[in-house]
Amino acid sequence: MAVTKGEQYFLDRIRLGDEQVWADFVSRYRGRLLRFARAKLPQRADAEDVVQETFIAFLRSIGRYRGECDLETYLFALIRRKIIDSYRSAGARKVCLIQDAWDSDHDEGSSDLLDVVPSPAQTASWYARADEQHDQQKTILAEALSDLVDGLKKNLNLRDLQIIEMLLYCQIPNKEVARKMGLDEKAVALIKHRNLKQIRENVGHRLGIAEHKSAPMNADAEIPDSLLTDLWEYYRFSCPKRNTIGAYMLGTLEPDWHKYVEFHLNVLGCRFCRANLDDLQSQSQETQQEAFQARIMESTIGFLTRPM
Numbered sequence: 001m002a003v004t005k006g007e008q009y010f011l012d013r014i015r016l017g018d019e020q021v022w023a024d025f026v027s028r029y030r031g032r033l034l035r036f037a038r039a040k041l042p043q044r045a046d047a048e049d050v051v052q053e054t055f056i057a058f059l060r061s062i063g064r065y066r067g068e069c070d071l072e073t074y075l076f077a078l079i080r081r082k083i084i085d086s087y088r089s090a091g092a093r094k095v096c097l098i099q100d101a102w103d104s105d106h107d108e109g110s111s112d113l114l115d116v117v118p119s120p121a122q123t124a125s126w127y128a129r130a131d132e133q134h135d136q137q138k139t140i141l142a143e144a145l146s147d148l149v150d151g152l153k154k155n156l157n158l159r160d161l162q163i164i165e166m167l168l169y170c171q172i173p174n175k176e177v178a179r180k181m182g183l184d185e186k187a188v189a190l191i192k193h194r195n196l197k198q199i200r201e202n203v204g205h206r207l208g209i210a211e212h213k214s215a216p217m218n219a220d221a222e223i224p225d226s227l228l229t230d231l232w233e234y235y236r237f238s239c240p241k242r243n244t245i246g247a248y249m250l251g252t253l254e255p256d257w258h259k260y261v262e263f264h265l266n267v268l269g270c271r272f273c274r275a276n277l278d279d280l281q282s283q284s285q286e287t288q289q290e291a292f293q294a295r296i297m298e299s300t301i302g303f304l305t306r307p308m
């Protein structure tokens with residue numbers, strides 16, 4: 001989740017105003033950001049504007065960035081915020097294709113799943129205060145979610161991971177998840193219950209370790225799903241790394257992982273990861289084009305008539 005050494009180097013050089021490193025940084029990330037923006041904004045010029053503004057926002061906020069997530073995740077969070085702010089349509093908030101499909105099939109007035117406001121009772125313990133303690137609670141919850149996903153991946157429990165992603169990342173109802181996975185609804189409810197319990201226990205455990213100066217948070221409190229979704233969208237706990245998506249593209253992943261990445265890209269339709277896939281595919285096409293050009297040049301150059 002946190003910044004790597006390489007990324008820290010980038011950050012340090014950029015903070016010192018190193019223009020070359022900044023140019024490398026822009027060229028490293030602009031492709032995937034543009035792909036992400038294009039999925040929401042059909043006009044290329046609009047998408048380019050948003051990417052440009054994202055890089056400005058990055059430089060403006062670089063002093064406050066604490067490395068709580070990796071740079072790509074941070075940039076995606078910035079660009080998503082820009083798109084939501086400038087295009088206040090219901091669709092701007094959605095991060096996965098599956099949400100569009102679910103919404104258009106079941107549109108009953110409320111067109112935006114993610115605008116659902118948690119009930120006041122839920123709000124009380126988790127959402128209410130935007131202060132230091134609140135931030136600390138969110139950090140602990142994010143760590144618990146990250147542990148959960150890591151555990152599911154480590155145990156190759158990719159079925160539960162897919163279910164949890166649909167429920168928590170995309171807020172797809174149990175019934176629909178059951179249908180997609182060929183399970184009955186009770187089984188899905190049980191899997192959700194089991195995983196939420198694990199999250200709560202993890203949070204409780206972490207609260208036990210972190211000795212609080214202030215009043216401890218109630219670990220038994222129901223955690224609102226919408227908060228889990230907010231955190232998941234921000235940190236992207238389950239998103240495969242860019243090089244894993246590259247390996248998927250080349251068909252070199254183990255079969256279980258290949259299936260999982262395929263699910264994440266095509267069934268869930270995670271837009272962050274699809275942006276990476278599109279960018280990687282266009283890069284590979286460019287490389288192919290260049291290689292093709294080089295081959296033609298090499299084989300034709302001898303036939304080029306030269307002045308005697």
Ligand SMILES: [Zn+2]
Pocket residue numbers: 236238239240264270271272273274
């Ligand atoms: Zn993803």
